Amino acid sequence: MTGTRAEAAYLRALAAFKTPTLDLLHGRYAPFVVSALSLMFSADRPTVAVADAHVEVGEMLDQLRAEGYEDDRRRLPAASGREVCRYWVKVGWLGQQIEGETEVYRLTAHAVRALEIADLTGGGSRVSNSRVRTLLEAVERLAGNADGDPARRLRRLKAERDALDAQIAALESGAADPVPDDELLEEAENVLHLSRGLPADFTRVAESIKAMQRDVIRDLRRDERPTGEVLREYLLRGQQVMQSTREGQAFAGALRLIGDPERIDALTAQLHGLLSRPFAEMLDATQRTELDMIGRRMELGVQEVLTAQRRASHVIAGQVRTHDPARDRQVDELLRDVIAGLQAWTHTRAPETPVEPLRRLPVAHIGHLRQSLGDIRPPGAPAALASQGQDVEFLDADTRAWGGPHYAELEAYVARLGDTFDLGEAFEGAADITRRPVDLLGLLEIAHRGALSSGEGISIVEAVRPDGTARRFAFEAVTAHARKDSE
Template sequence: MLDLLHKRHAPLVVSLLSVVFTAERPSVPVADAHTEIGDALEQLRAAGHGDDLPVGTARELCRQWSDAGWLVRHVLEDDVEVYRLSAHAVGALEVAGRAGGTRARVSQSRVRTLLDAVERLAQDADPDVLVRLARLDSEIRRLRAEVARIERTGAVDEVDEEQLLEEAENVLHLVRELPADFARVAESIKAMQRDVVTALRQDERPTGDVLREYLARGEHVMESTSEGRAFAGALRLIGDPQRLDELATHLDVVLRHRFARRLPAPQRTELREIGRRIEQGLDQVFTAQREASYVITTQVRNHDPLRDRQVDELLRDVMTGLQAWVPDARRGQSVEPLRRLPVAEVDHLRQTAGDLRPPQAPAPLSDRDDDDADVSQDEVRAWGGPRYAELDAHLAALADGSGEVDVAAAFRAAPDAMRRPVDLLGLLEIAHRYGMTETGEVAYVDAVRPDGTRRRFAFEGVTTTAATASTTEETHG
C-alpha cells in the first residue's frame, strides 16, 4: 500500500483505479479495463498532460500494476478474465479517500466508541462472576431509571445535531475500513490455496497423508488462516439476516432525520449503501472460499506426480530455451511459429497383417450319448427365443378393421406357450419394425415361463398396424 502511495505517478494511479473500480463494480473484465484506462490516458494527453503520464500503453500499465501487487487477475466460471483490486490497493484508495474527504476529528462519538470497545474487552476478559453480576445489576438499574423517566415525562431527550453529525462521520470512518478487510480475508484464502497446491505438487509425503490433510483443509478453509478465523467470528454477527434487516431499518431512520440533510451527498450515499457493501464483501470472501475448496479438491483428485514432474520439466526446458534466445534477439524480431508437430523417425512399420488362422486345428469334440440326456428337445425349444412366425400370425388375427392392434392386449390374449417373457420382447420387436404408436399409458402384463412361474412386466403401452404384419414365416426366417 505504501509503495503505491509513494510512487511518482501515485495520484494518477489512485485516480484511475478509483474511477474504474467502484463499490458497484468490484471486478472489471481485462479488455474493458484496458479500454477504459486507455481512453482516460488519451483524454489526459489531449488536455496537455502528456509529459506527466507514465510511458506505456494501458495494457502495459495494467501488467505493471499486477506485478506490483495492486491488481489481481482472476478467471470467472464462464472463462472471463477480470481484474480486481488487491487488499493493498483497496487500502491505498481508502487512505486517499479519507485524505481528500472529511477529516476525522477527536470527537465525543470516536472517544465513546473507544471507551465502549475497551469496556467490552474488559468484560470479555474478566472471568469474575460477581463482578459480572454487579455490572449487569448496575446496567439494569440504569435502564429501569431511564424507562421510568420516559414514562413520567413522555419525552425523549433530543441529541444535538452537531453530535449526530460527529457520530455519522465516525460510522463512515468505520465503514471505510471494511472493503480492505474483506479483500485481505479473500487474499489470505487464495494464498493458503496456493500453498496447499504447491505442497501437494512437491509430493514429498505419502499420498494417503496428503489426501487426508488437504481434503480436510479444503473443507475447513475458513479456519486455516488468522484472517479467516477473525472473519468467521465477525460473520456470526453480520451474517445474520435479522441483523442486516435491523441495520437497514436503522439506516433508514438516520437518513430520514433532519440532520442528514446537512451531510454531503456522497456521505449520504455511503450511509445508504452500508448494507450492500457488507453483502458484497461477504460474497467476495465466500467466492474465494468456494474457489479454493474446488481447486484443492480437484488437485487432490487429479494429482498425478509423474505427469506433474513432466510438466515441470517441460516448463523448465521452455524457460531455458527463452533464456538462451532472448539475449541475442532484437526488439520486434519475428519468431517462426511451430506450424506442425515433429514427425517421429520410425525405421520400419509392418505393412502386412498377421495370419489370423490359429496355428493348429482345435481339438475334436468329445462324443456324447444322447440317450443319457434328461432334457427333451421340446423342453429345450420351450426355453428358446421368441417364436416370430406364430407371434406375427397372432397379431394379424387380432387386428381390427383399421388394422391396429394393441400389443399388451395381444400378449394377454395369447396362449400360455406364447406368453413367455421372450415372446413379449418378440412382440415389441415386431411392433417396432412395422411402426408403433405410444398410447401414453403404462401397460401391465403377466408372463408365464415354461416351468409355470409367472412374472409381471410394465411398459409404455403401444399399438402397431397389423396390415403390414401379414408377413409370412419366410420373412422372419
Template structure:
C-alpha cells in the first residue's frame, strides 16, 4: 500500500514537472526567461509585435552579456529572434495574428510561472487575518449556496440582517465609521494582490482552451469521418455557442456576468484609486502600489483577450465550414505528408544534400505577339486635312473646335498691331464662340503679343444663342509672326 501511494505521488510529481510551467522555472536559463518576459509583457502590454519582441530581447541579451552575466553560461546563445522562436516551441509564448500584425502573447504556463516567481520573490507570505477570513467567507458562501433546508437558509439571512442593522444603528448613533487599523488594511491589500495575481493565468487558460477547441473542430471537419450534413450541423452550432464548448469557457461565461459590465470595471478602478490615497497605502512598496492600481486594467484586458479568442474561433470555424472541400483537403494532406517524409529522408546523419545555389529558369522560347495576322503591322494612314473632313450637318461643325482658317484670314487684315479684345468683338458671329476666343489667343501667341496692365472683357456667343462673358489681361497682338532675330 505504501509503495503504491509513493508511486502515485511520484507519478503526479513527474507529471507536474513535465509541464511548461515548472520546466520554465527549473531550466538552466530560468532567471533570464523570467526577467525577460517580465520586461516584455506588462499589465498594459498583453501582446508584443514579433519584430519589436526580437529587437527588445536582443537588446536585453546585449546588455547582460556586456555586464558579464554570460561568463558561466547563464544566458542562452543566439539572437533575440532565435530565443523567441525557442520559447514558442517550448510553449511559453503564443504566436498569432492580431489586426493583420504578427504578435507574441504569454501562454497560460508562462503566466502561471511568472505569477509563482513574483509571489515567491515579492516578499513575505504569511497566514494573515485577511486571508483566513477570505477562506472562511468563501466556505460560508459555498455552504449557504448549497443549503436546501429553507429554515436554515432563512436563519442565516436573519443573522446577516441583524448584523447589518446593528452596524447601521452604531454609525447613526456615533456619527462616524471606525475603519480598521493600518496593519489590518495592509493585510487586506496584500490578500487582494495575491488574488489578483491568479487572474491573468486564468484568463489566458480560457483563451487557450478556445483556441484548442478551434483546432479540434477544424481537424475533425477535415477528416470528413461523418456525413457532411451532420458535420455542418454540429460544428456550426459549436461556432455559434463556442463559449459553452469547454469547461473553462462555461466558467468564464459565469464570471463575465460579474466583471463584463464596463460600469463595474470603472467602479473597480475608482475604488482602487481611492484606496491608494489612504494612509495605509504608504506602507506598500512601489511595485505593490503599481500592481494594485493595474488590477482593473488586468481584468479588462483579460476579458478582452478571451472575447477576442472567441471571435477568432467563431470566424475560423465558420470560414472552414463554408469552404470545406474534402477532396482538396485530402490532396493537401497527402502533399504535406510527402513533404514531411522527404524531410525525414534528409535528416539522417550520413545524408548528403546538394544545396540549391540558384533557382532554375524556365525556357519559354518566343511567344507570339498576335493571334491573327502574323505579318508585322503597317503604319497607320496619314491624317486627313481639316478641309477634307465631311461633317454630318452644320450643327456638328458649329460645336467643334476653333475656326483657325477664318481667324487667321481675319487677323491678317487687321494691320501690324491690334487689341485682341477689340478684334474679337468684330469677328463674325459664327466665329465668336468661346473656343474661337482660345483660337485667337493661340494665333496671337504664335505671332507675338504684349500683355498690358489693364483687364479686357469680351462676350462670346454659343451656337445655341446663349452668351458668356470672359475677362483676361489686356493683350496687344501682331497680325504676322515676328522674325526669328526679334525673338
C-alpha cells in the first residue's frame, strides 16, 4: 500500500514537472525568463507587438552582458531577441495572436502562474490576520450554504444580524474605534494577493476556449460522421462556446458579478479612495500601482475571454460554412509534406547555413506542347470576289452619303492627277462629294497602291461631312507616285 501511494505521488510529481509552469521556473535560464517577462508584460500592457518584444528582449540581453554577465552562459541565452521569443512560444510561455493588423505576444496561463510563484513584487505570501479571516469566512459561508437544516441556517443568519446591529449601534453612539493602520495594511496585502490570481484565471479560460475551438475544427475536418449531424452539432457549439467548457461555465458565473460596468466603476472609485488613506503610504510604489490597477485588470481579463469567445465562434462558423472534406484532406497532406520536407532539410543543413531566398516562383519546364490536332490553315488563298459590273444600289441616298469612300470617283480623279501629286493638295482639289473624312482615307489607300514618300512640312486639309459640318485634319506631307505597269 505504501509503495502504491508513493508511486502515485511520484507520478503526479513527474506530470507536474512536465508542465510549462515548473519548466519555466526550473529551466536553465529561469531568472532571465522571469525577469524579462515581468518587465515586458503588466496589468496595463497585457499584449506586446511581436517586433517590439524582439527588440526589448534583445536590449535586455545586451544590457545584462554589458553589466558583466556576458560570460555567464548558464543564466543568459546566447541568442537574439527574436530567437529567444520564438523559443518561449514553442515551449508554451508565450502565445501569438492577431489584434487588428498587428501580431502580438501574450502570456500564457502557465507563464502567468510562474510569475505569481516567483512573486517579484515583494509582497510574498505570509500568514496574516486578514488572510486567515478570509479563509475562515469562506469556510463558514460554504458550510452554511451546504447545511440542509433550516433551523441551524436561521440561527447563523440571526447571529450575523446581531453582530451587524452591534456594529451599527457602536457607530451611532460614537464608541467605535477606528481600524488600526497595521490591520488595514494586512487587508490591503490580502487584496493584492487575491488579485494576482486573476490574470492566470482569465487566461486559463481564454486558452480553454481556444483549445475547444481547435478540437472542434479537428473533429470537423476528420469527417467521420454525416455532414448534417456535424453541421448541427458544431453550429450549436459555436453559438454556445462559453457553455461548452467547465472553465467557461465558471467564468459565465463570475461575469454576472463583475460584468456590470457600474460595479467596475464603483470598484475603481473605492480603490482610488483607499489610495488616499494614510495606511496606503505604508505600501511601496509597486503595490500602490498594483492596487490601483485591480479594476483595469478585471476589465482586461473579461475582454480577453470575450474576445476569445467571439473569435472561436467566428472560426467555427466559417469552417462549417466552407467545410469541404476532400479539400481539407488535400491541405492536410500538403502541410504534412511541407513539414516532412523541412525536417529532412534541417537534418542536412547546419544552423549557420545561409538560406537562399525564393525570389520568384518556379516555372514548369514543358518539353513539347501539342499545338493542334490538325492543320487549320486553308489550302490556298480564297477566290476573288466576282464583280457584278455595277455598284450596289441603295434605297436611300442619305445612307450612301454616310457610307464608305467613293472608290470609283476617287480612282477616276487620281488618274487625272498625273504620275506624282501631293496628297493634301489632291484632297483639297477634289469634288465636294469626295471630300468627306472617309474619302481622305480612301484617297490614301488608292495612293498607297503606288509609292509614297514623305515631304517637308505638315499638310492641313478640311473635310466636309454630308450634313455640311467641317473637320480639319493635319498629317505629315505625303507625295504619291503612280505605279509603273512594268513593276
